[in-house]
Amino acid sequence: xxxxxxxxPTMPNxxxxxxxxxxxxxxxxxxxxxxxxxxxxGGTCAGVFTRNAFCAAPVHVAKSNLAHNxxxxxxxxxxxxxxxxxxxxxxxxxxxAQLAHLVGAKPAQVLPFSTGVIGQPLPVDKLVSALPAAVxxxxxxxxxxxxxxxxxxxxxxxxxxxxxxxDGHSVHFNGIAKGSGMIQPDMATMLAFIATDAKIGQNLxxxxxxxxxxxxxxxxxxxxxxxxxxxxxxxxSGYSSAPEITAGxxxxxxxxxxxxxxxxxxxxxxxxxxxxxxxLIRIVVSEALTDEEAVQVGKTIxxxxxxxxxxxxxxxxxGRILAAVGRAGIHKMVxxxxxxxxxxxxxxxxxxxxxxxxxxxxxxxxxKAEITVxxxxxxxxxxxxxxxCDFSYDYVKINAEYRT
Amino acid sequence: xxxxxxxxPTMPNxxxxxxxxxxxxxxxxxxxxxxxxxxxxGGTCAGVFTRNAFCAAPVHVAKSNLAHNxxxxxxxxxxxxxxxxxxxxxxxxxxxAQLAHLVGAKPAQVLPFSTGVIGQPLPVDKLVSALPAAVxxxxxxxxxxxxxxxxxxxxxxxxxxxxxxxDGHSVHFNGIAKGSGMIQPDMATMLAFIATDAKIGQNLxxxxxxxxxxxxxxxxxxxxxxxxxxxxxxxxSGYSSAPEITAGxxxxxxxxxxxxxxxxxxxxxxxxxxxxxxxLIRIVVSEALTDEEAVQVGKTIxxxxxxxxxxxxxxxxxGRILAAVGRAGIHKMVxxxxxxxxxxxxxxxxxxxxxxxxxxxxxxxxxKAEITVxxxxxxxxxxxxxxxCDFSYDYVKINAEYRT
Numbered sequence: 001x002x003x004x005x006x007x008x009p010t011m012p013n014x015x016x017x018x019x020x021x022x023x024x025x026x027x028x029x030x031x032x033x034x035x036x037x038x039x040x041x042g043g044t045c046a047g048v049f050t051r052n053a054f055c056a057a058p059v060h061v062a063k064s065n066l067a068h069n070x071x072x073x074x075x076x077x078x079x080x081x082x083x084x085x086x087x088x089x090x091x092x093x094x095x096x097a098q099l100a101h102l103v104g105a106k107p108a109q110v111l112p113f114s115t116g117v118i119g120q121p122l123p124v125d126k127l128v129s130a131l132p133a134a135v136x137x138x139x140x141x142x143x144x145x146x147x148x149x150x151x152x153x154x155x156x157x158x159x160x161x162x163x164x165x166x167d168g169h170s171v172h173f174n175g176i177a178k179g180s181g182m183i184q185p186d187m188a189t190m191l192a193f194i195a196t197d198a199k200i201g202q203n204l205x206x207x208x209x210x211x212x213x214x215x216x217x218x219x220x221x222x223x224x225x226x227x228x229x230x231x232x233x234x235x236x237s238g239y240s241s242a243p244e245i246t247a248g249x250x251x252x253x254x255x256x257x258x259x260x261x262x263x264x265x266x267x268x269x270x271x272x273x274x275x276x277x278x279x280l281i282r283i284v285v286s287e288a289l290t291d292e293e294a295v296q297v298g299k300t301i302x303x304x305x306x307x308x309x310x311x312x313x314x315x316x317x318x319g320r321i322l323a324a325v326g327r328a329g330i331h332k333m334v335x336x337x338x339x340x341x342x343x344x345x346x347x348x349x350x351x352x353x354x355x356x357x358x359x360x361x362x363x364x365x366x367x368k369a370e371i372t373v374x375x376x377x378x379x380x381x382x383x384x385x386x387x388x389c390d391f392s393y394d395y396v397k398i399n400a401e402y403r404t
Numbered sequence: 405x406x407x408x409x410x411x412x413p414t415m416p417n418x419x420x421x422x423x424x425x426x427x428x429x430x431x432x433x434x435x436x437x438x439x440x441x442x443x444x445x446g447g448t449c450a451g452v453f454t455r456n457a458f459c460a461a462p463v464h465v466a467k468s469n470l471a472h473n474x475x476x477x478x479x480x481x482x483x484x485x486x487x488x489x490x491x492x493x494x495x496x497x498x499x500x501a502q503l504a505h506l507v508g509a510k511p512a513q514v515l516p517f518s519t520g521v522i523g524q525p526l527p528v529d530k531l532v533s534a535l536p537a538a539v540x541x542x543x544x545x546x547x548x549x550x551x552x553x554x555x556x557x558x559x560x561x562x563x564x565x566x567x568x569x570x571d572g573h574s575v576h577f578n579g580i581a582k583g584s585g586m587i588q589p590d591m592a593t594m595l596a597f598i599a600t601d602a603k604i605g606q607n608l609x610x611x612x613x614x615x616x617x618x619x620x621x622x623x624x625x626x627x628x629x630x631x632x633x634x635x636x637x638x639x640x641s642g643y644s645s646a647p648e649i650t651a652g653x654x655x656x657x658x659x660x661x662x663x664x665x666x667x668x669x670x671x672x673x674x675x676x677x678x679x680x681x682x683x684l685i686r687i688v689v690s691e692a693l694t695d696e697e698a699v700q701v702g703k704t705i706x707x708x709x710x711x712x713x714x715x716x717x718x719x720x721x722x723g724r725i726l727a728a729v730g731r732a733g734i735h736k737m738v739x740x741x742x743x744x745x746x747x748x749x750x751x752x753x754x755x756x757x758x759x760x761x762x763x764x765x766x767x768x769x770x771x772k773a774e775i776t777v778x779x780x781x782x783x784x785x786x787x788x789x790x791x792x793c794d795f796s797y798d799y800v801k802i803n804a805e806y807r808t
């Protein structure tokens with residue numbers, strides 16, 4: 001199930017970026033499960049990765065290779081190559097070496113990504129056997145195939161395209177993502193790959209991506225878990241006719257804003273496809289002292305199983321939201337200053353149920369598929385948003401029965 | 405549903421402590437929903453309360469009155485008197501004043517406790533009308549009735565009794581508790597009332613209770629939510645022939661240990677009756693640098709919906725436990741030093757699946773109703789335990805359908 005319907009957009013080519021998918025048989029289906037993305041020489045590449053200490057072997061290798069002018073991304077679904085200790089690391093390095101050998105690159109120029117079942121050896125032979133076909137079919141036009149090839153339990157392929165005008169020059173962005181729980185069944189993770197034809201140095205690109213991911217992918221939660229394999233990559237080919245984007249420029253501000261927009265749209269698609277999700281819940285915390293405080297309150301609400309089951313039931317059980325705000329650990333919060341709204345219906349003020357609040361008004365909002373919870377803390381000017389979904393029987397079903 | 409079966413114990417009287425229950429009609433059933441506990445003059449009373457900033461009116465009043473030599477506890481189920489703003493405070497104070505008037509005490513000597521539906525006005529008239537009958541029937545032998553009267557969605561009454569010998573003198577403890585989610589449907593909370601005939605000063609009793617609650621009630625989690633009404637009270641009547649328990653004495657150590665034992669047993673009963681629980685999961689984190697670190701890892705595992713749904717499904721999906729340890733935020737954890745066990749089956753060592761681990765061995769443990777997850781961090785000597793239960797369809801059902 002997913003919240004709302006989504007049509008995969010028509011994506012233009014991003015000059016300097018080619019991709020292809022093939023079926024390597026890792027998933028034991030006839031679906032494509034291997035994706036290769038190639039970036040022309042001279043392009044730059046940035047990435048942000050899971051903070052899980054038990055991160056998977058490919059994450060270790062990708063992080064380390066990021067400093068070596070990477071030009072190849074090698075992505076498989078169906079196997080996460082996580083929790084495999086040293087053999088997992090050997091397998092990840094081996095697949096990079098094989099692709100490098102095939103295309104005449106250095107192994108350190110290949111970044112590996114894996115998503116799928118944890119604790120099973122990566123079928124290196126199958127993967128390597130499929131590489132020649134993958135490489136020979138590289139083209140600029142395979143974004144839809146790529147989005148499908150990285151899916152695990154996702155119910156739809158996720159992609160976003162955007163065109164930015166900088167002083168009369170077009171700068172294009174294409175992005176694809178997968179993930180329908182913060183940890184998929186067996187931690188198959190969230191992955192996103194974004195390409196742009198902007199010309200931008202690696203360090204600056206890394207700074208932009210870190211900021212954008214912090215405001216998008218790090219502001220969503222399905223179940224509060226953090227996977228071993230999460231990664232968001234952005235590749236910049238430099239083929240746009242726009243001048244190079246440099247530090248402190250107006251163009252940098254516009255580029256950063258556009259990248260954030262692409263990341264936010266991809267992040268929202270992931271939540272819409274949250275495991276068992278029937279509702280999209282946007283939590284906006286304003287009048288906070290700091291951004292950190294706003295996020296803390298937002299995530300406490302978003303992680304509460306009681307709040308999430310109430311949304312699933314369309315039950316305007318506002319006491320659960322109030323209780324979540326109350327336990328968020330905000331120092332010296334003045335309850336009388338806190339206001340809580342469901343869409344535009346005020347449910348809490350002056351430390352309790354709002355005057356004039358009626359169950360009928362609350363019910364009308366809760367019956368919707370997309371709901372905004374607005375919390376005004378009344379103590380500052382910071383505002384942050386967190387996106388989440390509800391908690392349904394299907395979440396339990398998907399996660400309890402995945403391997404049975 | 406509950407994990408295991410439990411027979412309410414035969415409880416002796418605690419001299420100097422009397423109780424009684426009546427049906428005040430707050431619950432709109434014929435079940436008793438009002439409990440009065442009276443402590444003889446000269447006794448001492450200590451309490452620990454929820455840290456939720458939106459705590460209910462009775463919690464505010466009870467905390468404040470704790471300094472005024474309280475001798476009366478007034479407990480109702482069926483209505484939490486939470487989220488009601490100033491009228492809630494007025495109602496809580498009014499019920500205390502009425503009981504005080506009836507028994508010739510000062511209002512500040514009455515501590516109120518409420519558990520049940522949030523956001524509804526406390527039916528003060530019904531409660532006050534029932535007070536004379538409650539007071540006139542006070543006796544030492546009503547512990548089983550008391551345990552039943554404070555239940556909300558609990559499926560069984562919870563009580564523990566213990567007798568400690570101090571230098572040939574008996575010191576008795578009786579304890580009752582309610583709670584089957586950290587927040588019950590509508591935040592009806594966890595409450596525990598413990599009585600002992602020990603003679604001990606209020607400050608020392610408070611210190612003992614805070615320590616015991618920290619190691620028991622604060623080490624359990626059903627859904628990670630913290631209610632607005634949680635409270636644990638201990639009353640000491642001083643009628644035991646044992647000498648007064650004083651700071652630094654051997655008797656204090658024994659008393660503290662016994663109080664901790666009672667708290668731990670009550671806490672375990674709450675988890676066994678966790679909403680929708682089918683399994684009791686004991687998480688033991690050892691070889692940690694500090695107690696805080698051990699608790700942090702334990703609670704991260706205990707709060708993971710993915711771990712909890714895997715236990716519900718009896719699925720030895722060890723990758724989810726490994727991922728939870730990995731995201732617990734432990735600074736500079738060395739993965740190669742971490743070991744994870746399901747009962748005595750080693751599932752993770754050297755950063756990945758343990759050599760010799762078999763799915764069959766994992767399955768054998770997961771099929772049990774009570775399971776220990778042991779995590780050895782390999783970096784220190786601290787050890788702490790966290791208790792939780794699994795996450796089932798019934799949890800979603802109970803919490804989604806409570807008000808429909």
